[in-house]
Amino acid sequence: MSLFRTLSKRYFSTTKPLHHFPSLTLLSRFSSTTDSTAPVRYAALGPTKPHEKPRVVVLGTGWAGCRFMKGLDSRIYDIVCVSPRNHMVFTPLLASTCVGTLEFRSVAEPIARIQPAISNEPGSFFFLANCTGINADKHEVQCETVTEGTQTLEPWKFTVSYDKLVIALGAQPTTFGIHGVHEHAIFLREVYHAQEIRRKLLLNLMMSEVPGISEEEKKRLLHCVIVGGGPTGVEFSGELSDFIMRDVRQRYAHVKDYIHVTLIEANEILSSFDVRLRQYATNQLTKSGVRLVRGIVKDVEEKKIILNDGTEVPYGLLVWSTGVGPSPIIHSLDLPKSPGGRIGIDEWLRVPSVQDIFSIGDCCGFVESTGKPTLPALAQVAERQGKYLAGLLNKVGKVNGGHANSMKDLDLGGQFVYKHLGSMATVGSYKALVDLRQNKEAKGLSLAGFTSWIVWRSAYLTRVISWRNRFYVAINWATTFVFGRDISRI
Amino acid sequence: MSLFRTLSKRYFSTTKPLHHFPSLTLLSRFSSTTDSTAPVRYAALGPTKPHEKPRVVVLGTGWAGCRFMKGLDSRIYDIVCVSPRNHMVFTPLLASTCVGTLEFRSVAEPIARIQPAISNEPGSFFFLANCTGINADKHEVQCETVTEGTQTLEPWKFTVSYDKLVIALGAQPTTFGIHGVHEHAIFLREVYHAQEIRRKLLLNLMMSEVPGISEEEKKRLLHCVIVGGGPTGVEFSGELSDFIMRDVRQRYAHVKDYIHVTLIEANEILSSFDVRLRQYATNQLTKSGVRLVRGIVKDVEEKKIILNDGTEVPYGLLVWSTGVGPSPIIHSLDLPKSPGGRIGIDEWLRVPSVQDIFSIGDCCGFVESTGKPTLPALAQVAERQGKYLAGLLNKVGKVNGGHANSMKDLDLGGQFVYKHLGSMATVGSYKALVDLRQNKEAKGLSLAGFTSWIVWRSAYLTRVISWRNRFYVAINWATTFVFGRDISRI
Missing domain, CATH: 3.50.50.100 (FAD/NAD(P)-binding domain)
Incomplete structure (x- = not known):
């Protein structure tokens, strides 16, 4: 009962109609708030209901993920972004900040400025967390919070259900x-x-x-x-x-x-x-x-x-x-890969053999069957892919293909073509x-x-x-x- | 011989005449540069010669120290500043930076911008170090470098000789x-x-x-x-x-x-x-x-x-x-104190009973014999004291009172008067x-x-x-x- 009270209070303390809200379910809680030695908590942002907006989960806040979020229509989708940093870095100008030609903040763009829905739509969120795994069958992402910088909070795990998942986790040096x-x-x-x-x-x-x-x-x-x-x-x-x-x-x-x-x-x-x-x-x-x-x-x-x-x-x-090369999380994901170990994608940037998963940016490469070469790890590639995918998902969403497993028979239109x-x-x-x-x-x-x-x-x-x-x-x-x-x- | 070669190389690699240079003496060196476990090094910036510019050593880079350095005539004195930070903080606007109304750099003023001599006069220096002690008889300050931020350098001790010493070490919360x-x-x-x-x-x-x-x-x-x-x-x-x-x-x-x-x-x-x-x-x-x-x-x-x-x-x-209240270094200094434990000063901001030592800002207070109350720990007090003392030392320096122990019989002019x-x-x-x-x-x-x-x-x-x-x-x-x-x- 106490769980129910907590949730209802959360919902009724706002003025928006209930059905706009995400299905936030506390699966179980073992910790008390004043005990920092308490064990792992586990919580989830559960699956969306058919009458709710479909939810797009974006992993990463680099060029690809941010350009994607910027282009995605927040009237069609709720957007949930999971990343260990709450801003995008304008990487081509980063070298100039090391010696003070530019200031650090001039090259950092908060996600909330790129996609305002994240901060004020009731079903859109930014979670400061790392993705630790993906369950493609359950349409679920496993995450763990990044609490570095505070001593009073232990990191905890949670899951986020998605209708569409966009993996834009980048690469590592x-x-x-x-x-x-x-x-x-x-x-x-x-x-x-x-x-x-x-x-x-x-x-x-x-x-x-x-x-x-x-x-x-x-x-x-x-x-x-x-x-x-x-x-x-x-x-x-x-x-x-x-x-x-x-x-x-x-x-x-x-x-x-x-x-x-x-x-x-x-x-x-x-x-x-x-x-x-x-x-x-x-x-x-x-x-x-x-x-x-x-x-x-x-x-x-x-x-x-x-x-x-x-x-x-x-x-x-x-x-x-x-x-740069693929990072450990990319290696560890049980998804098709491209030659070179990046996440495999087809011509529409979909990850083949699973439903509703897409990948863009430095972490992805075309699967062998497409006959296309892996694109270079450049900001302009990532940005173009983000823009393309936002357009594709907006189109799909408009014809009711936004929810999980509802995209199969839709015409996706033109393939992604990169022009340097x-x-x-x-x-x-x-x-x-x-x-x-x-x-x-x-x-x-x-x-x-x-x-x-x-x-x-x-x-x-x-x-x-x-x-x-x-x-x-x-x-x-x-x-x-x-x-x-x-x-x-x- | 190797010491001599090192020093001569240092001197001859510049185009300025030799006598402008500080008497940099390596008292002893026990460490090799590639061995980070080596014991303490000990070095010094020795006393100035009579034909050299007298040296003013300033401890601290707060309102008092910075206003003093700004006003000091670098044609008369060499200025050596010792502080664990290379900038002054414009404290009245610091609260605004916590929430992003202002940027951090907008309220930080590098010392080199306040007193350019520090960075380009051959005998003026800024040392990133803490003062650990003062030897008033030998006219010498003991310091230790602040190397926080690098793993390849162990902090080391050194001494700096002064003709005039200005203690502007501030206070602590x-x-x-x-x-x-x-x-x-x-x-x-x-x-x-x-x-x-x-x-x-x-x-x-x-x-x-x-x-x-x-x-x-x-x-x-x-x-x-x-x-x-x-x-x-x-x-x-x-x-x-x-x-x-x-x-x-x-x-x-x-x-x-x-x-x-x-x-x-x-x-x-x-x-x-x-x-x-x-x-x-x-x-x-x-x-x-x-x-x-x-x-x-x-x-x-x-x-x-x-x-x-x-x-x-x-x-x-x-x-x-x-x-704020006096910090441990102020407590530890063997100098006269004011009621409340600050460094004691007279009406000309001199520390009584020792030669050539002055103190300004939050770390100082009038000694009891002056009959004056301790001034509040405010930026405007510190700034006014810094300005006054710079004027006093400039005046003294012009009549050859700049060198150590040469100020005794000089007329110091008007006392410091604070008007809020x-x-x-x-x-x-x-x-x-x-x-x-x-x-x-x-x-x-x-x-x-x-x-x-x-x-x-x-x-x-x-x-x-x-x-x-x-x-x-x-x-x-x-x-x-x-x-x-x-x-x-x-």
């Missing part, structure tokens, strides 16, 4: 099994990575000035090493050299001659770009003082990395950006590369230099999702130009 | 010895406090929406309790209620009826303000939904506080702001209090309402130190007004 990467290197994929890089860089600069530091340690602390010459690695190197040339010289004059940047890449830097652009990037980075080293990392220790040829490279800051729009990367010193070829072999426009940099900035400024952040990115750029970068270590 | 305050409550004095409050508040809001949370826990998580009804506690309560009324209602519609704010104060709120203003603040806060409780906290537990009368108050967020300009506090909902009386008993202008709020905002905007931050504060206010507060939990 590859380390090629190299020992010590996870312990000592910093990746550059989340805002907290950029925060860590910024704090460490400023700490190393300050420590280098204190009496008692040896020449050798000073050199080590101020040696910034980036492993991986893709766009992220190159853009971060460029930002770092801008920071050094403009801000370190002025703000850390005592140690300005000690700071150096090394970019280590096993093959070519920016391998997907036109050869002329690659050459331009190489020249430009070298001119800005970035040392380009061709090498393969064998081992990462606390204060140095060891290359395949035995060279030891001492470092004070190590940033790792050698691409080109690539861009900045290399620092107000220079950038723009490669508008559709693929590596095709011919097409490619540009490098200041004009490209203007194109790069304008293009990204218009891609930033909210007006608020677009405004802040522009303001941050302007103040960096006028006042230099902020060096408070907060 | 008082807890009245109440058990559990340090463990469970958050203070509101540093940027990282505001960051912690913001992250916790957003986490609690998100956790309250997840299936499996009980009604009781939801109420607890969303109960924000503030202990202490001074300006900080009141302003934070006001900001919180603004955040709830505007942003929580819109962004966390599912739980908006659960969030509550309670302000606990043992006596009167805003006791230093005019009685009419106090009454206005009480009404305004109550109208905004803040529950005002008169009570004394007896004990703080993980999930609840216990009042003197036995009442238990469960909380999800606990902010503690009951004033009045107090301000905002109470949320675009309302504020402005009390322009010179003290509690005096008569004078006092205002409350929207006009005061305009005065409050304008006054603080003009007090923000750098143009960069002044610009950002204005921009933050404007975007909060237009777009609401940012809720990304980064």
Whole structure:
């Protein structure tokens, strides 16, 4: 009876009609609220009723998931998003935040700003949690809350039933099994990575000035090493050299001659770009003082990395950006896979052999039977897939195909087709590369230099999702130009 | 010989004449740079030579220390600042950052922006370190580096010799010895406090929406309790209620009826303000939904506080702001003290009975023999003292009194006189209090309402130190007004 009272109170304390509400069922509760040592609680957002809006559950808040949620019609569907972070990161501009060219919040977009239904529709929710499993037969996702940051709450498990499930869990950085990467290197994929890089860089600069530091340690602390010459690695190197040339010289004059940047890449830097652009990037980075080293990392220790040829490279800051691969949760899901271990999808982004499950973004790839190649792990692929799938589900929902197991005989319309729009990367010193070829072999426009940099900035400024952040990115750029970068270590 | 080579290399790698350089002496070194288990290193910035610029060492980067450094003439003195943070916090606006009305960086001012000499004069430095002791006879400060944030550096000790020493170490929050305050409550004095409050508040809001949370826990998580009804506690309560009324209602519609704010104060709120203003603040806060409780906290537990009368108050967020008192380092220094345990100073802010030591800000108070009362721990007191002392030392330095033990017979000019300009506090909902009386008993202008709020905002905007931050504060206010507060939990 007490359970019933709790639920009724929850429902009657609002003014909306009852049938709009999700079927929230407390399956069982073993804990009392004042006892933090209590065992696991278990609760669920149960299946929707036929007269309720169908529920789309989205796993992940990256480019794919967010673009999908943005496009999904909240008049047709309730939207439930499960993710360990409540914001999307505008990844192409993340490297700029590490040195203060942009502020962290300017590149973070809260989900509630992307899809307002999440915060104010009675049946739509955002759950700060990780997905731990999927039960395709029961149309159910298993989750566990992320309570990191509080001592008074133990994480607990719960399940969410779905009518449609969209897996957009992204990928994780590859380390090629190299020992010590996870312990000592910093990746550059989340805002907290950029925060860590910024704090460490400023700490190393300050420590280098204190009496008692040896020449050798000073050199080590101020040696910034980036492993991986893709766009992220190159853009971060460029930002770092801008920071050094403009801000370190002025703000850390005592140690300005000690700071150096090394970019280590096993093959070519920016391998997907036109050869002329690659050459331009190489020249430009070298001119800005970035040392380009061709090498393969064998081992990462606390204060140095060891290359395949035995060279030891001492470092004070190590940033790792050698691409991405499937994450453990993707491996563990009992779903069809694409070559390479991503979640398998067909031409309509459906996961074959199960009902009502879709996958988009870096975590998915076409199954072999489609004859299509796996698309690169790029923001533009993820975004295009999210947009396509939102359109598809909106269409399906309008003809009553929104509820579970009701989509079988519907015409899904055109398949997803990806058309590459080109690539861009900045290399620092107000220079950038723009490669508008559709693929590596095709011919097409490619540009490098200041004009490209203007194109790069304008293009990204218009891609930033909210007006608020677009405004802040522009303001941050302007103040960096006028006042230099902020060096408070907060 | 190797020591000599290291030093000469250091000196000759720059283009400035040798005699401008500080006497950096490595007293002894026991560690090798690649061995993190090595024992303590010991190094020093030795005494200045008579032909060198005299060195002023400043301990602390609060209002007093920063205003002092800003005013000190870097053509006369080398400035060495020792502090565990490399920025000043514009404390009157810190409460606004907890809910995203302002951004953290808008209220943090890097020292290098306040006194550029610190970053580019060869003999001026900023050392990220704590002061651990003072040897007044040897004119020497003992320090230890703050290396929190890196695993590859053990903290080490070093000494800095001074010609003049300015102690501006501030104060620490008082807890009245109440058990559990340090463990469970958050203070509101540093940027990282505001960051912690913001992250916790957003986490609690998100956790309250997840299936499996009980009604009781939801109420607890969303109960924000503030202990202490001074300006900080009141302003934070006001900001919180603004955040709830505007942003929580819109962004966390599912739980908006659960969030509550309670302000606990043992006596009167805003006791230093005019009685009419106090009454206005009480009404305004109550109208905004803040529950005002008169009570004394007896004990703080993980999930609840216990009042003197036995009442238990469960909380999800606990902010503690009951004033400040001397910190352990102040207690430990073997220097004259004022009544109340602050560092004793005379009318010229000198510490009596020792040579060349001054103290300003919350850490100092007039010695009994001056017959002057201890000034309140306010930003305006600290700032005025910093300004006065900079003027005094500039004057002394111009007549060759800058070096150690050379100030004895100089005329120091006028004594420091404090004139209170009045107090301000905002109470949320675009309302504020402005009390322009010179003290509690005096008569004078006092205002409350929207006009005061305009005065409050304008006054603080003009007090923000750098143009960069002044610009950002204005921009933050404007975007909060237009777009609401940012809720990304980064």
